[in-house]
Every structure is written in structure tokens, then in C-alpha cells.
Amino acid sequence: MRTQDPKTIYLREYQQPAFWVEHISLTVSLFDGYTEVSSELTLKKNSTVASRELVLNGIDQDIQSLQLDEKQLSSADYHYAEGVLTLNCDSDEAIFRAVTRIDPQNNTSLEGLYQSGSMYCTQCEAEGFRKITFYPDRPDVMATFTTRIEADASKFPVLLSNGNPIDSGTLEGGRHFAVWEDPFPKPSYLFALVAGDLSSKDDRFTTRSGRDVTLRIFVEPQNAHKVDFALDSLKKAMQWDEAVYGREYDLDLFMIVASDFFNMGAMENKGLNIFNSAAVLASPDTSNDQRFERIEGIVAHEYFHNWSGNRVTCRDWFQLSLKEGFTVFRDTEFSSDMHDRAVKRIETVAGLRAVQFPEDNGPMAHPVRPDSYIEINNFYTATVYEKGAEVVRMIHTLVGPDDFRRGSDLYFERFDGQAVTTDDFVACMEQVSGLDLTQFKRWYTQAGTPRLSVTDDYDADSQTYRLSFHQSCPATPGQTDKLPFVIPVKLGLLGADGNDLPIHTSANYNAGTEVLTLADETTEVVFTGVSERPVPSLLRDFSAPVKLSFGYSDEQLAFLAANDANGFNRWDALQQLYLRAILSMATEHRAGRSMTPPSVLVETVANVAGDASLSHAIRASMLTLPGYAILKDAVDVVYIDDLIAARKHLVKTLATRYRDIWRSLTEKLSSEAPYEFNAEESGRRQLQGLSLWYWLKAGDQxxxxxAAQLYASATNQTDRSNALRAVLAGDAEALQQSLLSDFYEHWQSDTQMVEQWLTMQAGTPGMTVTGIETLMQHPAFDIKNPNKVRSVIVGFAMNTESFHDARGEGYALLAKVVQQLNALNPQLAARLVTLLSDWKRYDADRGKMMASALETILATESLSSNVFEMAQRALKD
Structure with a gap:
């Protein structure tokens, strides 16, 4: 239990440091039992700051010696407490040297330098470098790095760091060294080091200006066959960034290393990206279509950071979305260009509604640019990333693609080699477009998801159609009153024949982009020359991250699902029908009445299933019901039993009524062609997997x-996992156990396949806490491996019916795991706390049990500041 609250950091208190670091020379010597780090910092006084206090961060450091210029420092010369070392420096230019020892072999936090399996690697974002040596560990201190690594040559033949290799050789005692130099100034969070016995595969890329770049991926030898797809994805990303943003790579070597122990997906360290193995290793036999797409996107994301994050970085951690939101937008656009743009937009918005909207609707709500934090690691959130990307997307919509490109060019040119703010980014867009985006910047500073309520009126005599828009935003922690946002609304008006009517209005409407821009709390828009009452298609392509309310009838939604020219809005209309039906049936179930899905919905599903004019992927997306996260976010009080009963009843109704359709689709979509990862084939497999799932839900033997035959004959992991997941959703327990046993027996030596095996079991209907505890005792599980923990614990939490069992055992188990991880990996533990953060929205009994679990977590001895912040925020009124 904590006896005092940790320190809160505030944006308003930002100050530049008294000293900059121009260069750092590091020597990292790896030994059994410890690592010795020697650092030399070339300091220069910041002339804008009067203080001469040198402030350096360093934790878990065993100090061997400290030196300022030629003076050896004693404990009387400095103050070292709570991870901060301070001393006075009288010179405007000085050299600070430190020799310390650290213990990466026992660093289970996976921050700083740590051991991942048999290799050493680093994770320094956000504040991990302070676990390596003493340094002003903040993103606005940018320096060039020279890194020398020394290690046993037989155990660690590969020694890597940022930049270009400039020297290597042998040392006494069977050791060797390598020296790397990074010529581009960077903050310490972008430092990287890897040492291990690794295999590598090379490729080449020639930039537009003729630079020949070596691309090299390092993996453990058993995974050498899984890197080709990542290499191809990297080349596509490099080519795309040149074509779309004019950005070339700036070093002669680009490296990726795959690590089995990694808290995040990947890290964009300059020239040496370190990836979670699950985010880089792929083969048709072990990776399904979703993983291929995820790997392609993550490889692109981390590469794009070379400019949007590395060459231009964030001044402080409050500006995190400056690099992450912008780069998520860039990688999403890349994926849209590589595949089906409408499908990608559907996937993105479905994820936003399932994760970010609930975050905005609970105690974890915070602005895209937060005002304060205790642990910055806790703000690597969907709000900063995905909502931040939506904010950039709205800027792109408002200024247009040409000015957005000119604005990004200006941004990169003006701030190359600097650490800047979101205001600097927006100012570049204002300068090139001539738009005043002052009000728009409220998207960065105001938390919460805006509500946009719309009503309409049609006057046949004057042939005018009126839309009235009213925007509001609920109170969020620390923010009660919200000012109006700038909201771009892409729209169309559909006539009775399903085609778009011409639009004539004097409102702030851009005919070229079909976007109406709202800026006031209430806006009335009059359309003239409207010859018939239209059906409005609002918020096409989800042009703003808002919750839209319009009084569509079921028949109008079905009409839009069948006719809208905008693929996203066709999907969204059917999603609204699903949502409306499930919530209505949940109310009926709670009242003890029978549940009956509306006939218009049931008929629309059949029409979509049989509509061959739609792509396979669009059909699969439209036939997929909203998940529980979206259902929960749509109600004021979550009565989870009723939501479960209603959703299951709708599934059963659709499955049994259209059993023949599902069977026909499943069989018709079979293919014996070799595996290809492309939009057409991925969509076919997605639709077949969903059809098989519905067919199984009908109970047809x-x-x-x-499914059993598909599993046995599958030549790729997508077909295999589609078959197994469908079986696991049914009632054939003997078949389930048979296939699960076969899966593990065949793939137990493959880390990524084992993670899938754990996830599938944790998500099986009927899974119990006892079953999860048994799974955690399996040799395949490792509490120190974040991927294994996420596979089992997050997999179980997403198993809504099991996790939210009325006895509350799932909540108690989660609290127990968080307490265990608190001492091992506080960052991962804190993220698991968020699974309980919406406790206030549940019925009284479940809410009380979830709150009790949070209180148990807060009572933990030696509670980390990471976990403390998240649990406290969750419980706070």
C-alpha cells in the first residue's frame, strides 16, 4: 500500500533544461551477472535558463564513479534521490562522465536494458534510458550518439545500436566489440541496443535520389523463414512515403530486431527498430490474414516514424500524439492504399468505437493532449493514438489533400532536428491553407466524444430540405463545460431510387469534398432545389469521431444499407440496425418478455448475404454484429446478462433462419488455390469464416x-483458425478438445502459434476462472512474457459471458494477476487495471465487485506508481 501519492507532472509547468547535451558516448559492457555502463556527456549551457543546476535522471543504478570535467565527484558534490541526480555546473561547456552498473538479467519491467530470452535488448520509450545511465531523460534533449558494445563473442556474436557501424574487433577473454555512430540528433527515448546470437536476412532499397539502403531483419535462428513478408512490407512503406509525403530514408542501413519479450507492438528507434515478435514474424502456415495485415501496418508505422517522430519529435510527453496520432493516420492511409479503402475505414472505426469511445466515456477519459500525468506510460492510449489520428484526419479533410501535403512538407522542413508541439504542426497547416484552426484545436484540449444530434424537415412546396445540427459533449474528469468543436460532416442526400441528389446550399459546404463544416453549438442548413424528401446519409466515411443521433426509421436504415454510394455508411446503417435491435431485445429480456428481432433487420441480413455486387470483405463486415464493448458504450447502465441474452438470441435467429444460406456461402467460398495475401482472397476467407461460424451456430452437424475437415486439410493458418474458432463457439466439446490438443501438439515449438492457442482457449464459451488458473500453470504460459499474459488474461476479459460471471470471480482473478505483475512489470499491470475501469456503468452488484477488486489492487504492498495512477483514476468520483 502507498503511504503517499506520487508526483503529478503538469503541462503548464514545462521548462527547458539548464543544460543541453550535444553528444553522448556510451560504452556498454555485458558480463554474466551485471552490465557496466560508461557514459560521457558533452554539455552546453542553455542561455535562456538562469539556473546552473544540472539535472540527470537515473534509477536502479549502482554508481561506480561520477566526474564533471576533471573533477571526481563525491556524494557531497551532488544530491541523488528518487531517481534524480542534481549538481551545480559552473561552466557553459562541460563534460560529465559516469560509470555505473545495472542488472538487465533481472529487469522484468522490460524497460531500459533487459534480457529477452537469450538476447539483450532495450526499450527506452518513454523513460527507460534512465535505467541505463544518468542522463536528462526527456524528449527535448536531442544529441548525437556514439555507442560501443562489448560482450562475449560466442554468446553474443551480433552487437547492434543506432546509426551506422564504424568499428568492430576482438578483445581478450573471448570477447569482442562493435561501435555504432548515429549522426542525427535524437532524444534518449530513441536509443536502442541489441546483443544476441541472431540470424539475419538482407534486402535492398534504392531511394528516389539514388541512395542504396540495406534492409536487415534479425531474428532467432528458428524464425529465419518468417521475415520475407516484413521485408516486402518495409519496401512498400518506403516507396509509399516517398510518393505520398516525399520522405526518403536518411541512413545507409535500416534494421529490425524481433523480440519475444516486449511490452508494446514495436519501437521506432532510429535505424534499429525493435519489434514484438508477434508484430514482425509471419508465414502462411502460422499467421492468419489479420496478422499479415497487422504486421504490414506496424512495419509501415514504425518506418514512417523516421520522419514523424524521429527527425521531428515531441517537445514533451504531453505532445505524444504529435508523433503517434500523425503516424497512425499515415499508416492507416498506407493500408488503405494497399488494400480496400472502405474496408480499412470500417475496421478503423469499429476499433475506435470499441476501445476509444468507451475510454472517453469513463474515468480514464483525457484529452488528446493531456494536461497532467503521473506515469507517461499510462497515456499510450487509444485517445492519444487512434483519436489523435482522427484529429489529423479531420485536418486533412478541412484543408484538402494538396494543402495537407504542402503543410506536412513545411512541418518537416521547418522543424527538422527539433522537438516541437501539436501547435507547431497545426500552425503549418494554417499557413499553407489560409484557414484559422484556432477553434479546431479544441480537439486536442477537450476530452470526451462529442454528440451530434440532427433533425430534419422537408417542405415540398418550396422544395427545401432543412437539417438542424446540435452538438454537445458530456463532462469528463476535470472538464465539466465544453466549448463547441469544429466538426466536418461529409454527407449526401439519397432519392427514392437510391442515388444521390444534387446538393445546393449556402451553408459552409465544400461541394468538391461533400463536407459540411459545423462550428457552432446549433447550426441550421437549408438545401434548395430538392425535388423529393431525401434520406440523409450523414457522417460519410466517419468524417468526425462523434456519436451521431438522427431519427432514422428501421426502413430508412435498411434503405441506406442497400443503396448508399458510400461503402462505410452502408456498413454503418446495418450496424445501427443491429444495435437498435439488440438493445431493444435486452430491454425485453430484462422485463421478462419474449425477444423478437425486427423483420426488416432479418430480411436485410439475407439481402446482404446474397448480394454478390458487394465485395467479400464488405459483406463480411456488414454481417458481423457489434461486439459487447460497443453495446456497453451505448447504454447508461450495463446489465450484461440482458445484453448477452439479446445478442445470442439475434445470432441464433439469423443462424437458424438462414442455415441454408450460410451453408451455401461456406461451401461456395472454398478454394484449393495456393495462399495469397491480398484484398480479394483475404475477403473471401473472412466471409467463409463468418459463414461457417453462423452455420455452426445453427447446430447443424x-x-x-x-469445420473438422477444413481444419485437417488447411494449407494456411487463416483457414485453420477459422475452422477452430468456429468449433470453439459451438457445443461440440469432444471436437473442441481434439482440435485444441492437435493444435498444441503440432505447434508447441512456435511462440506465436502458442500465443494463439492460449487466446483461443481463454475466449472459449464456458471458460471458468479455474480453467484460466489451470491454463496459467501450463508450461506454455510465462507470467514474465507480456504476450502470454495478454493472450490469457486479456483473452479471458474479452470473453464477456465468462469474465462477467455473476459471482465476480473473474474480477478477483484479475486483481490477483495485477498484484503479481506489479512487482514484475508495472507497465503491463497498469494496462490490465483498465479492464475494470468502467465499473460504475455496471449494475450495482457487479459494479460493487469490480470496485472491490480495484480497492484490493490499491491496497497492494509497494504499489507501483503506474498501477496506483490507473487504479486511483478508476475509483475516483
Whole structure:
């Protein structure tokens, strides 16, 4: 238990440091049992700051010696407490040297330098470098790095760091060294080091200006066959960034290293990206289509950071979305260009509604640019990343693609080699477009998801159609009153024939982009020359991250689902029908009445299933019901039993009524062609997997037989996992156990496949806390491996019916795991706390049990500041 609250950091208190670091020379010597780090910092006084206090961060450091210029420092010369070392420096230019020892072999936090399996690697974002040596560990201190690594040559033949290799050789005692130099100034969070016995595969890329770049991926030898797709994705990303943003790579070597122990997906360290193995290793036999797409996107994301994050970085951690929101937008656009743009937009918005909207609707709500934090690691959130990307997308919509490109060019040119703010980014867009984006910047400073309520009126005599818009935003922690946002609304008006009517209005409407821009709390828009009452298609392509309310009838939604020219809005209309039906049936279930899905919905599903004019992927997306996260976010009080009963009833109704359709689709979509990862084939497999799932839900024995055969004959992991997931959703326990046993027996030596095996079991209907505890005792599970923890614990938490069992055992188990991880990996533990953060929105009994679990977490001895901040925020009124 904590006896005092940790320190809160505030944006308003930002100050530049008294000293900059121009260069750092590091020597990292790896030994059994410890690592010795020697650092030399070339300091220069910041002339704008009067203080002469040198402030350096350093934790878990065993100090061997400290020196300022030629003076050896004693404990009387400096103050060292709570991870901060301070001393006075009288010179405007000085050299600070430190020799310390650290213990990466026992660093389970996976921050700083740590051991991942048999290799050493680093994770320094956000504040991990302070676990390596004493340094002003803040993003606005940018320096060039020279890094020398020394290690046993037989155990660690590969020694890597940022930049270009400039020297290497042998040392006494079977040791060797390598020296790397990074010529580009960077903050310490972008430092990287890797040492291990690794295999590598090379490729080449020639930039537009003729620079020949070596691309090299390092993996453990058993994974050498899984790097080709990542290499191809990297080349596509490099080519795309040149074509779309004019950005070339700036070093002669670009490296990626795959690590099994990693808290995040990947890290964009300059020239040496370190990836979670699950985010880089792929083969058709072990990776499904979703993983291929995820790897392609993550490889692109980390590469794009070379400019949007590395060459231009954030001044302080409050500006995190400056690099992350912008780069998520860039990688999403890349994926849209590589595949189906409408499908990608659907996937993005579905994720936003399932994760970020609930975050905005609970105690974890915070602005895209937060005002304060205790642990910055806790703000690597969907709000900063995904909502931040939506903010950039709205800027792109408002200024247009040409000015957005000119604005990004100006941004990169003006701030190259600097640490800047979101205001600096927006100012570049204002300068090139001539728009005043002052009000728009409220998207960065105001938390919460805006509500946009719309009503309409049609006057046949004057042939005018009126839309009235009213925007509001609920109170969020620390923010009660919200000012109006700038909201771009892409729209169309559909006539009775399903085609768009011409739009004539004097409102702030851009005919070229079909975007109406709202800036006031209430806006009335009059359309003239409207010959018939239209059906409005609002918020096309989800042009703003808002919750839209319009009084559509079920028939109007079905009409939009069948006719809208905008693929996203066709999907969204059907999603609204699903949502409306499930919530209505949940109310009926709570009242003890029978549940009946509306006939217009049931008929629309059949129409979509049989509509061959739609792509396979669009059909699969439209036939997928909203998940529980979206259902929970749509109600004021979550009665989870009723939501579960209603959703299951709708699934059963659709499955049984259209059993023949699902069977026909499943069989018709079979293919014996070799595996290809592309939009057409991925969509076919996605639609077949969903059809098989519905067919199995109908209880047809033939469906189980088909699934078993598909599993046995599968030549790729997508077909295999589609078959297994469908079986696991059914009632054939013997078949489930048989396939799970076969899966593990065949793939137990493959880390990524084992993670899938753990996830599938944790998500199986009927899974119990006892079953999860048994799974955690399995040799395949490792509490120190974040991927294994996420596979089991997050997989179980997403198993809504099991995790939210009325006895509350799932909540108690989660609290127990958080307490265990608190001492091992506080960052991961804190992220698990968020699974309980919406406790106030549940019925009284469940809310009380979830709150009790949070209180148990807060009572933990030696509670980390990471976990403390998240648990306290969750419980705070």
C-alpha cells in the first residue's frame, strides 16, 4: 500500500533544461551477472535558463564513479534521490562522465536494458534510458550518439545500436566489440541496443535520389523463414512515403530486431527498430490474414516514424500524439492504399468505437493532449493514438489533400532536428491553407466524444430540405463545460431510387469534398432545389469521431444499407440496425418478455448475404454484429446478462433462419488455390469464416463435419483458425478438445502459434476462472512474457459471458494477476487495471465487485506508481 501519492507532472509547468547535451558516448559492457555502463556527456549551457543546476535522471543504478570535467565527484558534490541526480555546473561547456552498473538479467519491467530470452535488448520509450545511465531523460534533449558494445563473442556474436557501424574487433577473454555512430540528433527515448546470437536476412532499397539502403531483419535462428513478408512490407512503406509525403530514408542501413519479450507492438528507434515478435514474424502456415495485415501496418508505422517522430519529435510527453496520432493516420492511409479503402475505414472505426469511445466515456477519459500525468506510460492510449489520428484526419479533410501535403512538407522542413508541439504542426497547416484552426484545436484540449444530434424537415412546396445540427459533449474528469468543436460532416442526400441528389446550399459546404463544416453549438442548413424528401446519409466515411443521433426509421436504415454510394455508411446503417435491435431485445429480456428481432433487420441480413455486387470483405463486415464493448458504450447502465441474452438470441435467429444460406456461402467460398495475401482472397476467407461460424451456430452437424475437415486439410493458418474458432463457439466439446490438443501438439515449438492457442482457449464459451488458473500453470504460459499474459488474461476479459460471471470471480482473478505483475512489470499491470475501469456503468452488484477488486489492487504492498495512477483514476468520483 502507498503511504503517499506520487508526483503529478503538469503541462503548464514545462521548462527547458539548464543544460543541453550535444553528444553522448556510451560504452556498454555485458558480463554474466551485471552490465557496466560508461557514459560521457558533452554539455552546453542553455542561455535562456538562469539556473546552473544540472539535472540527470537515473534509477536502479549502482554508481561506480561520477566526474564533471576533471573533477571526481563525491556524494557531497551532488544530491541523488528518487531517481534524480542534481549538481551545480559552473561552466557553459562541460563534460560529465559516469560509470555505473545495472542488472538487465533481472529487469522484468522490460524497460531500459533487459534480457529477452537469450538476447539483450532495450526499450527506452518513454523513460527507460534512465535505467541505463544518468542522463536528462526527456524528449527535448536531442544529441548525437556514439555507442560501443562489448560482450562475449560466442554468446553474443551480433552487437547492434543506432546509426551506422564504424568499428568492430576482438578483445581478450573471448570477447569482442562493435561501435555504432548515429549522426542525427535524437532524444534518449530513441536509443536502442541489441546483443544476441541472431540470424539475419538482407534486402535492398534504392531511394528516389539514388541512395542504396540495406534492409536487415534479425531474428532467432528458428524464425529465419518468417521475415520475407516484413521485408516486402518495409519496401512498400518506403516507396509509399516517398510518393505520398516525399520522405526518403536518411541512413545507409535500416534494421529490425524481433523480440519475444516486449511490452508494446514495436519501437521506432532510429535505424534499429525493435519489434514484438508477434508484430514482425509471419508465414502462411502460422499467421492468419489479420496478422499479415497487422504486421504490414506496424512495419509501415514504425518506418514512417523516421520522419514523424524521429527527425521531428515531441517537445514533451504531453505532445505524444504529435508523433503517434500523425503516424497512425499515415499508416492507416498506407493500408488503405494497399488494400480496400472502405474496408480499412470500417475496421478503423469499429476499433475506435470499441476501445476509444468507451475510454472517453469513463474515468480514464483525457484529452488528446493531456494536461497532467503521473506515469507517461499510462497515456499510450487509444485517445492519444487512434483519436489523435482522427484529429489529423479531420485536418486533412478541412484543408484538402494538396494543402495537407504542402503543410506536412513545411512541418518537416521547418522543424527538422527539433522537438516541437501539436501547435507547431497545426500552425503549418494554417499557413499553407489560409484557414484559422484556432477553434479546431479544441480537439486536442477537450476530452470526451462529442454528440451530434440532427433533425430534419422537408417542405415540398418550396422544395427545401432543412437539417438542424446540435452538438454537445458530456463532462469528463476535470472538464465539466465544453466549448463547441469544429466538426466536418461529409454527407449526401439519397432519392427514392437510391442515388444521390444534387446538393445546393449556402451553408459552409465544400461541394468538391461533400463536407459540411459545423462550428457552432446549433447550426441550421437549408438545401434548395430538392425535388423529393431525401434520406440523409450523414457522417460519410466517419468524417468526425462523434456519436451521431438522427431519427432514422428501421426502413430508412435498411434503405441506406442497400443503396448508399458510400461503402462505410452502408456498413454503418446495418450496424445501427443491429444495435437498435439488440438493445431493444435486452430491454425485453430484462422485463421478462419474449425477444423478437425486427423483420426488416432479418430480411436485410439475407439481402446482404446474397448480394454478390458487394465485395467479400464488405459483406463480411456488414454481417458481423457489434461486439459487447460497443453495446456497453451505448447504454447508461450495463446489465450484461440482458445484453448477452439479446445478442445470442439475434445470432441464433439469423443462424437458424438462414442455415441454408450460410451453408451455401461456406461451401461456395472454398478454394484449393495456393495462399495469397491480398484484398480479394483475404475477403473471401473472412466471409467463409463468418459463414461457417453462423452455420455452426445453427447446430447443424454437417457444419461441424465441414469445420473438422477444413481444419485437417488447411494449407494456411487463416483457414485453420477459422475452422477452430468456429468449433470453439459451438457445443461440440469432444471436437473442441481434439482440435485444441492437435493444435498444441503440432505447434508447441512456435511462440506465436502458442500465443494463439492460449487466446483461443481463454475466449472459449464456458471458460471458468479455474480453467484460466489451470491454463496459467501450463508450461506454455510465462507470467514474465507480456504476450502470454495478454493472450490469457486479456483473452479471458474479452470473453464477456465468462469474465462477467455473476459471482465476480473473474474480477478477483484479475486483481490477483495485477498484484503479481506489479512487482514484475508495472507497465503491463497498469494496462490490465483498465479492464475494470468502467465499473460504475455496471449494475450495482457487479459494479460493487469490480470496485472491490480495484480497492484490493490499491491496497497492494509497494504499489507501483503506474498501477496506483490507473487504479486511483478508476475509483475516483
Amino acid at each position: 454437417a457444419a461441424f463435419d465441414f
